[in-house]
Amino acid sequence: MAAPKHRAELKPWARERLRGIQNLLFPSYLADFSGLCEEGIRRDVEQSIRHGFVSTHCATEAGLTFDEAKRFVEIVADAAKGRILVSTTAMFDTLDRNVEFLKHAEKVGCDLALVGYPPSYYPPSPDDVERATLQMLEAAQVGFILYPSFKYNFARFSAGGFPLDVLERLARHQRVVAVLCAITEPAYVSECFERCAEHALVQCPWERWFPLAVTRYGQQWAGPGAYEIFQSPDEPRLVNYFRQLLDGQRDEAMESFWRLTPARLLFEKQFMPTQMLGTYHWPQQKYYQWLTGGNGGYTRQPVMRMQQHEMDEARSAVRALGIVPPDNDYEFFVGRVQYAQGKRPW
Numbered sequence: 290m291a292a293p294k295h296r297a298e299l300k301p302w303a304r305e306r307l308r309g310i311q312n313l314l315f316p317s318y319l320a321d322f323s324g325l326c327e328e329g330i331r332r333d334v335e336q337s338i339r340h341g342f343v344s345t346h347c348a349t350e351a352g353l354t355f356d357e358a359k360r361f362v363e364i365v366a367d368a369a370k371g372r373i374l375v376s377t378t379a380m381f382d383t384l385d386r387n388v389e390f391l392k393h394a395e396k397v398g399c400d401l402a403l404v405g406y407p408p409s410y411y412p413p414s415p416d417d418v419e420r421a422t423l424q425m426l427e428a429a430q431v432g433f434i435l436y437p438s439f440k441y442n443f444a445r446f447s448a449g450g451f452p453l454d455v456l457e458r459l460a461r462h463q464r465v466v467a468v469l470c471a472i473t474e475p476a477y478v479s480e481c482f483e484r485c486a487e488h489a490l491v492q493c494p495w496e497r498w499f500p501l502a503v504t505r506y507g508q509q510w511a512g513p514g515a516y517e518i519f520q521s522p523d524e525p526r527l528v529n530y531f532r533q534l535l536d537g538q539r540d541e542a543m544e545s546f547w548r549l550t551p552a553r554l555l556f557e558k559q560f561m562p563t564q565m566l567g568t569y570h571w572p573q574q575k576y577y578q579w580l581t582g583g584n585g586g587y588t589r590q591p592v593m594r595m596q597q598h599e600m601d602e603a604r605s606a607v608r609a610l611g612i613v614p615p616d617n618d619y620e621f622f623v624g625r626v627q628y629a630q631g632k633r634p635w
Contacts, residue, residue: 586624
């Protein structure tokens with residue numbers, strides 16, 4: 290069931306539907322980067338469904354033009370066909386662009402939208418942050434996800450990284466269905482749950498937090514993330530681990546958690562250092578997905594480079610989970626679909 294069109298129904302709808310793990314879905318490009326590889330994007334939607342994710346989140350920050358970002362979410366929503374919730378990010382160069390994109394996301398069938406702020410956005414006060422956010426919340430009839438993060442440079446308003454009073458007031462808005470707390474300070478995470486969970490679904494996306502957040506605070510969804518590093522479609526280990534926690538099977542869940550250790554340690558070593566950079570190593574996360582059946586393929590510049598030792602470490606981690614990864618890294622750099630079609634950029 291798609292997101293309801295009446296704002297008063299959004300919060301109950303989310304509490305019913307948003308239960309489980311949400312992955313990230315990245316754009317795939319043609320081998321020469323001249324445009325989107327639609328077949329590769331559709332492949333990754335199918336993979337997301339096979340993995341058992343409840344929702345997939347379109348990463349619009351990975352080298353897309355504004356028009357391509359619009360087309361990207363349109364392809365994903367069409368491919369999903371209601372079989373998986375579709376979310377996207379509004380974090381473009383201006384607030385006006387964010388508003389325009391949110392209207393488009395609703396039009397093409399996105400269910401959820403994560404609220405972000407332009408890199409150049411430098412509000413004079415917390416009240417300005419609240420006003421700008423409200424402008425975005427009124428742009429579309431979707432379920433909105435608030436995203437407190439250090440990356441916005443709001444620490445001058447709050448030592449925690451995002452003003453909690455503003456966050457709590459925004460969480461009461463009828464179109465806000467969730468809060469993705471991406472701040473690593475435990476006290477801030479605790480405050481998010483204590484102050485906002487009555488009004489919206491609060492979550493932190495790190496698998497090591499799930500036993501505490503689910504059993505003590507009632508977290509019922511997690512993401513988005515490149516969680517494919519933890520599982521394969523045939524053995525959805527992370528999805529099962531989270532489901533066991535939701536079902537009150539704590540002993541079984543903790544057994545599952547410790548089995549994830551090789552992938553957890555690799556993920557924390559490679560991914561977590563990018564937390565404070567304001568962006569992420571998109572190809573690295575696409576590589577995780579390629580190892581378990583995703584399309585793969587590099588993203589456009591500006592972009593971080595993959596190093597062979599990183600790829601070898603990731604491959605070893607999934608092998609330790611009992612997953613047999615592919616061994617042709619050349620295919621990853623081109624993307625499965627383009628590689629199978631004989632396309633070579635060099």
